[in-house]
Amino acid sequence: xxxxxxxxxxxxxxxxxxxxxxxxxxxxxxxxxxxxxxxxxxxxxxxxxxxxxxxxxxxxxxxxxxxxxxxxxxxxxxxxxxxxxxxxxxxxxxxxxxxxxxxxxxxxxxxxxxxxxxxxxxxxxxxxxxxxxxxxxxxxxxxxxxxxxxxxxxxxxxxxxxxxxxxxxxxxxxxxxxxxxxxxxxxxxxxxxxxxxxxxxxxxxxxxxxxxxxxxxxxxxxxxxxxx
Numbered sequence: 001x002x003x004x005x006x007x008x009x010x011x012x013x014x015x016x017x018x019x020x021x022x023x024x025x026x027x028x029x030x031x032x033x034x035x036x037x038x039x040x041x042x043x044x045x046x047x048x049x050x051x052x053x054x055x056x057x058x059x060x061x062x063x064x065x066x067x068x069x070x071x072x073x074x075x076x077x078x079x080x081x082x083x084x085x086x087x088x089x090x091x092x093x094x095x096x097x098x099x100x101x102x103x104x105x106x107x108x109x110x111x112x113x114x115x116x117x118x119x120x121x122x123x124x125x126x127x128x129x130x131x132x133x134x135x136x137x138x139x140x141x142x143x144x145x146x147x148x149x150x151x152x153x154x155x156x157x158x159x160x161x162x163x164x165x166x167x168x169x170x171x172x173x174x175x176x177x178x179x180x181x182x183x184x185x186x187x188x189x190x191x192x193x194x195x196x197x198x199x200x201x202x203x204x205x206x207x208x209x210x211x212x213x214x215x216x217x218x219x220x221x222x223x224x225x226x227x228x
Contacts, residue, residue: 005042007051010065012040014058028057030136031116032105047088047114053138088114089219092142094159095177096121096152103204104146107211113219118142123154127162130169143224144195145174149185157188164193171225175214 026036038044095101101119108115118139149156163169173195186197201207
């Protein structure tokens with residue numbers, strides 16, 4: 001059994017002892033249910049940061065997950081060998097369509113990068129949440145925003161303008177997502193400081209491939225401001 005599988009097994013054991021469902025735990029951690037399932041099964045590499053945040057949710061000391069496994073030294077090794085490199089990219093998804101949100105999260109979960117997502121479906125909640133920083137502990141604040149252009153109550157471009165005018169969110173890169181290429185809409189997006197404009201492909205495979213390219217760029221090619 002691998003290191004991650006052993007830790008995942010202890011996570012599952014403690015969760016059940018606390019009478020907590022996997023769905024509840026994923027919400028407490030601020031990640032999707034499928035991603036939490038991967039962590040618990042040991043299918044995804046566990047970072048020291050994730051383990052520390054999980055310990056907070058369980059009200060435990062982080063070393064709990066390493067006890068009786070002979071793996072206490074692994075945590076120190078991980079911390080000493082590029083801990084910051086394992087910090088997940090925090091992506092805020094602003095979209096009112098559950099299907100599109102699910103598709104986006106699925107695409108991000110298939111990335112080789114460590115990504116944590118948080119979704120907001122009501123555009124009127126975005127600025128208040130950003131100003132209060134009322135996100136789950138593991139999310140803290142977004143490194144990147146994926147903003148659908150077609151939203152109820154408020155157009156995505158209007159929300160983009162508001163985000164860029166607000167001191168709490170003006171520095172966060174915003175990628176506009178659109179169902180179809182609209183030249184005027186695209187120009188308005190860039191005039192209002194969008195970091196990118198992505199036209200959603202119709203085919204699911206193509207959508208996933210495009211989204212993975214977006215994530216790879218923001219993880220590998222650029223340096224994002226420290227928002228912690």
